[in-house]
Amino acid sequence: MTVLEIRGLHVSVGGTEILRGIDLTVRSGEVHAVMGPNGAGKSTLSAAIMGKPGYEVTAGTVTIDGEDVLALPTWRRAVAGLHLIMQYPTEVPGVRLLDVLGEALAARGGSTAGLDQRIAAEAVRINLDPSLTARAVNVDFSGGEKKRNETLQMGVLRPRIAIIDELDSGLDIDALRDCSRRVEQATAEDGLGVLVITHYSRLFDELRPDAVHILSKGRIVRSGGPELADELERDGYAAFA
Ligand code: ADP
Ligand code: MG
Numbered sequence: 001m002t003v004l005e006i007r008g009l010h011v012s013v014g015g016t017e018i019l020r021g022i023d024l025t026v027r028s029g030e031v032h033a034v035m036g037p038n039g040a041g042k043s044t045l046s047a048a049i050m051g052k053p054g055y056e057v058t059a060g061t062v063t064i065d066g067e068d069v070l071a072l073p074t075w076r077r078a079v080a081g082l083h084l085i086m087q088y089p090t091e092v093p094g095v096r097l098l099d100v101l102g103e104a105l106a107a108r109g110g111s112t113a114g115l116d117q118r119i120a121a122e123a124v125r126i127n128l129d130p131s132l133t134a135r136a137v138n139v140d141f142s143g144g145e146k147k148r149n150e151t152l153q154m155g156v157l158r159p160r161i162a163i164i165d166e167l168d169s170g171l172d173i174d175a176l177r178d179c180s181r182r183v184e185q186a187t188a189e190d191g192l193g194v195l196v197i198t199h200y201s202r203l204f205d206e207l208r209p210d211a212v213h214i215l216s217k218g219r220i221v222r223s224g225g226p227e228l229a230d231e232l233e234r235d236g237y238a239a240f241a
Contacts, residue, residue: 001027001028001176001190002027002028002064002065002081002160002191002222003025003026003027003028003063003064003065003193004023004024004026004027004049004062004063004064004082004160004161004193004195005025005062005063005064006022006024006025006049006059006062007023007057007059007060007061007062008021008059008060008061009020009021009022009045009048009050009057009060009062009116010057010058010059010060011041011045011048011055011056011057011058012055012056012058013043013044013053013054013056014056014094015077016094017058017218018041018044018217018218019041019044019045019218019219020216020217020218020219021059021060021219021232022060022218022219022220023123023214023220024195024213024220026057026161026193026194026195027193028160028174028191028192028193028194029186029187029188029191029192029193029212030194030210030211031184031193031194031196031207031208031209031211032193032194032195032196032210032211032212032213033196033197033198033203033204033208033211033212033213033229034195034196034198034210034215034220034235035135035197035198035199035201035213035215035229035232036199036211036214036215036216037199037216037237038199040215040216040217040218041215041217041218042133042165042197042198042215043087043164043165043197044165044218045197045210045215046084046163046195046197048062048088048175049062049069049077049078049082049084049139049163049195050074050077050082050084050163051069051070051072051073053076053229057070060128062081063219064081064082064157064160064161067080069082070178075107077140077234078104078107078159079107079108080234081159081160081161082091082159082161083153083154083157083159083162083163083167084161084162084163084164085147085150085151085162085163085164085166085167086165087149087164087166087169088169088170089138089141089146089147089149089150090137090138091136091137091138091139091141092136092137092139093136093139094122094136095136095137096133096134096137096238097119097133097134097152097153098115098119098134100153100179101115101119101156101157102136103116103151104153104157105156105157107233108157109237114152115156117158119133119152120133122152122155122156123152123183125153125155126148126152126155126178126179126182127148127174127175127178128145128148128149128152129145132145133149133152135142137149141176143169143170143171143172143175144170144171144172144174145175146170146171147170147171147176147179148178148179149172149177151178151179151182151183153184154186155182158186158190158192159192160191160192160193161192161193161194161195162183162186162192162194162195163194163195163197164183164194164195164196164197164207165197166197166198166199167179167196167198167203168198168200168203169179169182169204176202176203176208177205180203180205180206180207181206181207181218183196183215184207184208184231194207196209196235197241201229201232201233204226204229208226209226209229210225210226211223211224211225211231212224212226212228212229214224214228214232214237215239216240216241217241221240221241222240
């Protein structure tokens with residue numbers, strides 16, 4: 001059992017406070033959705049948890065099984081079991097997926113035996129054209145291919161906690177279904193804990209949240225069950241502001 005614990009998290013960007021006291025706990029097998037309008041601070045939350053430069057934590061703690069995440073460089077946060085599926089996946093010219101995943105597994109002290117076959121098997125699961133896995137990571141991929149590729153990496157690395165920032169931006173319905181279904185399967189198969197950030201509840205057709213939290217102006221203003229997403233769909237964010 002893994003626990004990601006966020007307590008009293010305050011984050012500033014360029015001297016402006018964006019997150020103003022976030023408390024969240026994500027356990028193995030649980031799916032927590034953070035929903036909020038544009039500019040609420042959703043991406044700031046994922047950036048702060050993963051240690052993106054420029055995001056200054058001014059107060060609060062983030063721990064994974066009691067280990068201080070904020071004291072670690074980003075790569076060590078990944079080794080500790082955190083995995084980010086980015087809103088806008090980065091293109092990495094000249095670097096193949098096999099190399100990325102080989103290095104990532106080696107950093108974890110894991111075996112790279114049969115990595116080619118593991119990548120191929122994951123590509124099939126997520127309906128990614130296997131020929132794309134031999135090309136430079138994300139370079140000239142379509143929006144859907146990028147998100148499938150990001151999700152494939154999660155499938156191979158099998159992190160303990162996945163942070164998913166707007167999986168639904170830039171991809172079509174089929175890709176969204178394949179990716180969100182794969183993440184849902186990981187919660188059951190591997191006990192993956194998920195922090196999924198989105199402003200549309202259509203993602204929840206496949207990836208079923210246990211809890212929904214509404215983020216507004218840097219604070220969680222309401223937490224509840226999946227029915228909260230329906231309420232939001234009906235009433236909009238203004239009702240919670
Ligand atoms: P969301 O993902 O919920 O749409 P963000 O976390 O991206 O929101 O942004 C929250 C607020 O922080 C916005 O007002 C945005 O302009 C500001 N912000 C985020 N990142 C930066 C940055 N790197 N520099 C300046 N302002 C930023
Ligand atoms: Mg965002």
